[in-house]
Amino acid sequence: MKITHRLLFIGLVGLGTIIPHVQADERRAPVPKTDPEKMKSIFFTDINDAFRGEAPTLSSVRANNAVVASASTPNAAAGEASASGNEMWSSVISPQSLEDEIKRIKLHFDSVVTTPGAFNSGGYLEARLDLTVLASLFAIINQYPGEVRWKDQAGAARDLISRTAFNCKAGSTQVYNEAKLRKGDLQDLVAGSGLASRESEEESDWATIADRSPLMEYAELLIETLEDGARDEGTIKKETDLVKRNSELLAVLGEILVQEGMDDADDDDYSKLSRDMAVDAKAVTTALGRGDFEAVRIGVSKIRQKCDACHEQYR
Numbered sequence: 001m002k003i004t005h006r007l008l009f010i011g012l013v014g015l016g017t018i019i020p021h022v023q024a025d026e027r028r029a030p031v032p033k034t035d036p037e038k039m040k041s042i043f044f045t046d047i048n049d050a051f052r053g054e055a056p057t058l059s060s061v062r063a064n065n066a067v068v069a070s071a072s073t074p075n076a077a078a079g080e081a082s083a084s085g086n087e088m089w090s091s092v093i094s095p096q097s098l099e100d101e102i103k104r105i106k107l108h109f110d111s112v113v114t115t116p117g118a119f120n121s122g123g124y125l126e127a128r129l130d131l132t133v134l135a136s137l138f139a140i141i142n143q144y145p146g147e148v149r150w151k152d153q154a155g156a157a158r159d160l161i162s163r164t165a166f167n168c169k170a171g172s173t174q175v176y177n178e179a180k181l182r183k184g185d186l187q188d189l190v191a192g193s194g195l196a197s198r199e200s201e202e203e204s205d206w207a208t209i210a211d212r213s214p215l216m217e218y219a220e221l222l223i224e225t226l227e228d229g230a231r232d233e234g235t236i237k238k239e240t241d242l243v244k245r246n247s248e249l250l251a252v253l254g255e256i257l258v259q260e261g262m263d264d265a266d267d268d269d270y271s272k273l274s275r276d277m278a279v280d281a282k283a284v285t286t287a288l289g290r291g292d293f294e295a296v297r298i299g300v301s302k303i304r305q306k307c308d309a310c311h312e313q314y315r
Contacts (some may be wrong), residue, residue: 086143086144086145087145088255089140089143089144089145089252089255090144090145090146091282092248092251092252092255092278092281092282093140093248093249093251093252094248095144095146095147095148095149097244097245097248097249098137098140098141098144098148098149099148099149099150100241100245101133101137101245101249102134102137102138102150102190103190105130105133105134105137106134106186106187106190108126108130109127109130109131109134109182109183109186110183110187112126112127112130113127113176113179113180113182113183116173116176119171119175119176119179120171120172120173120176121171122171123171124168124169124170124171124175124176124179125168127165127168127179128165128168128169128214129214129217129218131161131162131164131165131168131179131182132162132165132210132211132214132215132218133214133215133218134157134161134165134186135157135158135161135162135165135209135210136209136210136215136252136256138150138154138155138157138158138161139154139158139162139204139206139209139210140252141154142154142155142158142200142204143204150189152198153189153194153195153198155198155200155201155202156195156197156198156199156200157185157189157195158200158204158209159199159200159201160182160185160195160197161182161185162208162209162210164178164179164181164182165211165214166208166211205261206256206259206260206261206262207260207261207262208261210256210262212257212262212263212264215253215256215257216310218253219250219253219307220307222246222249222250222253223246223250223300223303223304223307225242225246226242226243226246226247226250226284226300226303227300227304229242229243229246230243230284230296230297230300231297232293232297233293236288236293236296236297237293240288243284243288243296244285244288247281247282247284247285247288247299247300247303248281248285250277250278250281250303251277251278251281251282251285252278253274253277253278254274254275254276254277254278254279254281255274255275255278257274258270258271258274258275270310273306273309273310274310276306277303277306277307277310280299280302280303280306281299281303283295283299283302284296284299284300284303287299
C-alpha cells in the first residue's frame with residue numbers, strides 16, 4: 001500500500017480523536033511551518049521508494065539472524081574438537097621431552113628383549129608397557145604441529161609398535177621374535193637410518209594404539225619418579241629436567257586417556273579425573289618455569305590425588 005500526503009493527513013486526524021483534549025490554559029508551541037517542496041528532499045513520498053531490490057521477508061530476516069548468531073557464538077562441539085586437535089599436543093609437551101622419553105624407553109626395552117626364556121617368563125609384560133607408551137608417543141609425534149624428530153616416520157613406527165604391543169599380552173617364541181624385530185626397528189630409527197617400511201594409516205586410532213591398563217601403570221611410574229624429584233627445593237633444582245619431562249608426560253597421558261575409542265572416555269567422572277590430572281601436570285610445568293618450587297610440590301601432590309582417585313574406580 002502506498003502512503004500519500006492525503007493518507008498521512010487522515011491518519012493524523014484519526015489519531016487526534018484518541019488524544020485527550022488539551023486544557024485551555026495549557027501553553028503549546030506553535031505548529032511549525034514547512035515548505036512541502038523542501039520536505040520532498042528529506043522524506044520519501046512513497047515508502048516503496050526507500051527499498052532497493054525486493055523488500056525483505058520475515059523468513060529471510062530470521063535466517064540471516066541465525067547465521068549471525070552461529071558465527072558470533074562459540075560452538076561447544078567445535079571447542080571440544082579443537083581441544084583434542086593437533087595443536088593440543090604442542091601445548092602440553094615439548095619436542096625435547098618426546099625425544100628424550102623415547103630414547104629412555106628404548107633402552108629399557110632393549111634390556112627386556114634379550115632371550116626367549118626371560119621374555120616368556122614375564123618380560124613380555126614389561127615389553128607390552130614399553131611398546132604401548134612408545135606407540136602413543138609416536139602417535140603424538142605424527143600429529144605434532146611443530147618440528148620434532150622422527151616426524152616423517154612416526155606414523156609407520158606407531159602402527160608397527162602398536163601391533164606388537166597388542167601381541168605382547170602373552171609370552172611365546174613367536175611374540176619374542178616379533179618384539180626382537182621392533183628392537184631392531186627402534187635401533188635403526190634412533191640411529192638415524194630410518195625404518196625399512198614407511199607405510200602407515202592416515203589417522204591415529206587410539207583404540208588400537210594404546211590399552212589403558214599399561215598406560216595407568218606408566219602413569220604410576222611417572223608419578224613415583226616425579227615425587228622423588230620434587231621432595232624439596234634442592235631436589236627440584238637438581239632434577240629440573242626430570243620434573244619437567246615427567247609433568248609433561250603426565251599431562252599427555254591425561255589427554256590420551258580421554259581420546260575417542262579409549263575405555264570409559266565417554267564417562268563424565270572418568271573424563272574429569274583424567275583432564276584434571278592433565279591440568280595439574282601443566283600447572284607443575286608452569287610453576288617450574290617461574291621457579292616457584294612450593295607450587296611444584298603442591299602440584300605434584302594434586303596429581304597423586306587425582307591418580308589415586310582414578311585407580312579406586314577404574315583400571
